[in-house]
Amino acid sequence: MPPPLDTRRICGPEESFPVVPDPSTAPTATVLRDGGTSRHDNRSLDAVRPMFLQCGTVSQASGSAYLELGSTKLLCSVHGPRDTVRRREFQLTGQVNAEVKFAPYASPRRRGHQADREETEMSRVLTQAAAAAVMLEKFPKAKVDIYVMVLEDGGGVLAAAITAASLALADAGIDCLDMMAAVSVGFDDADTCLVDTSTAEEEGIAADRRWSSLTMAVMPGSGEVVALQQRGRTGDDRYSAAIKVAGEACMRVNQAQRSTLTAAVLETAEATTAAAPATT
C-alpha cells in the first residue's frame, strides 16, 4: 500500500523501490570473515573503532557534540533547561526528553521522515538513561531536550548516541551525577566477544542464531548501569562475561569523552582570558 500523501513535503511518485543488488550473487552475512578468524575491518576483538569527538558543534544549541565512530556519524544537541511547551507536560521535577532520528540517507535503505519503531525504541532508551544521569532536581518545572541526528549508520548507533548525548549534556553545563559511556558488544555461545560492532558484524549477528548482541551504558565513576539492551538467545554465563567486557570497553570510551571535554574547556578558558582586558 503506498504511504499516505504528505501534504507538507514535496512528494515523489507514489511507489518507488530501492536498488538492491542481486541476492543470489551477494555474499551471505557473516560475523567474522576468513572462517571465523578475523573481523571485517581487521581490528582485535576488544578494540573500539577510531573515535572522533567534538564539543560545541552547533552554536545555536545550549550544548552539542559530534561523534564519529568508524563510519557511524551522528550529531547531538541539547536545548535547555527551558520551559515546557504544553501545560499537560508540566511537572514539579525537571524532565528530560530525548529523540533519536536517522536522516533519510543514513542507512543503505532510505528511511521515512516519520519516526519508525527502531527510532522510537532508541529514543526511549536514551531518555531513560539520561533521566538517570541528569540531576533533575536542579531544574524543577523545566525540561531539557536532547536531539540526536544520525547522519550515517555504520553500526553501534545506540551506544554512540548515548555517548554523544552525555558529552553534549556536559557541554551544555547541565548538572549530572556522572557522564555516560556506552558500547555495543557481540558475543557467541563459545568464547568470542566482539567490542563495538560495525554494520557488517551486526548483520552477521542477526543472521546467526549462535550470536547475540548487547548495548550497555554505564556511569564510569560508580560503575552503575544506566542502559542495557540485549538481543538473541544466550546463557547466563555468556551474558555475564559480555557485560564484563562491555564495562571495560565503556571505561576506554569514557577516556576519549574526558579528553575531548577537557580540551574544549581549556580552549574556552583561553579564549575568555584572551578576550578579557588585562588588569594590572
Next chain:
Amino acid sequence: MTDIQEFIVNVGTVGTSDGSSLVRLGGTCVLCGIKAELASPPVNQQSQGSLVANVNLSALSSPLFRPGPPNEEAQSLSQWLHDVCNESALLDMEQLCIAPGKLCWVLYADITCLNYDGSLPQACLAALVAALKNLRLPTIEIAEDSQRITPSQERSVTLKLQCVPVAVSFALLNDEKVVCCPSGEEENVSAAVITVATCDEERLCS
C-alpha cells in the same frame, strides 16, 4: 558589507548515500544527502525521472524548532528549491530515464539543517547542487525475458548539470544598509531579507 562569510563545501560526506555534500556558511551548517530509487515514470512524462528535494529544519539546529512535521519555513524553503530547480532547468530529467515508460530514477534529496544561523536558502541550494555533482549511480540492466533488474557493481553514472544556480541572501538593516549573507542575528533585526538565485548566464531564476 559585501563580504561573504566563510563558505566551505565538502562532498562525499555520507557513505550510505548515493551523493552527499556538507556546506558551512558562517555559522550555518547544512548537509544534503541523495538517495536514488527506481520507479515507473509518470504517465505524462514517460521518459523523464524526477528530483524530490525537501528541507528538514531539524530540532537540533535551533531552539526555535520542534520535532515533528516541517514548519512553515521548512515548507516554503522546500517549495523555493523546487521552483529554482524547475526554473533554472538545472537537471535534464531525461538523464534519469532508464527505460522509457517503464523505469526511471527518482532522486530523493534531503537537506538537513545542522546549525541554523541565517542565509538558509543560499546554503541549501549550494548543498543540493554540490550533492548532485557528487552523485554516483550504478548502471541498470533489465533482462529482456524476466524483466529482472540488475544493478552494476560499479557506480559510474554521473549527472550532467545544465547550469549551476547560485543564490545569495541580502538583508536590509536600518532601512539603509544592505548586508550580504546575513547571520541569524542580522536576519532577526533586519527589516527585510531577499534571496536572489541566478543561473550561469546572469539570468534570474528566483
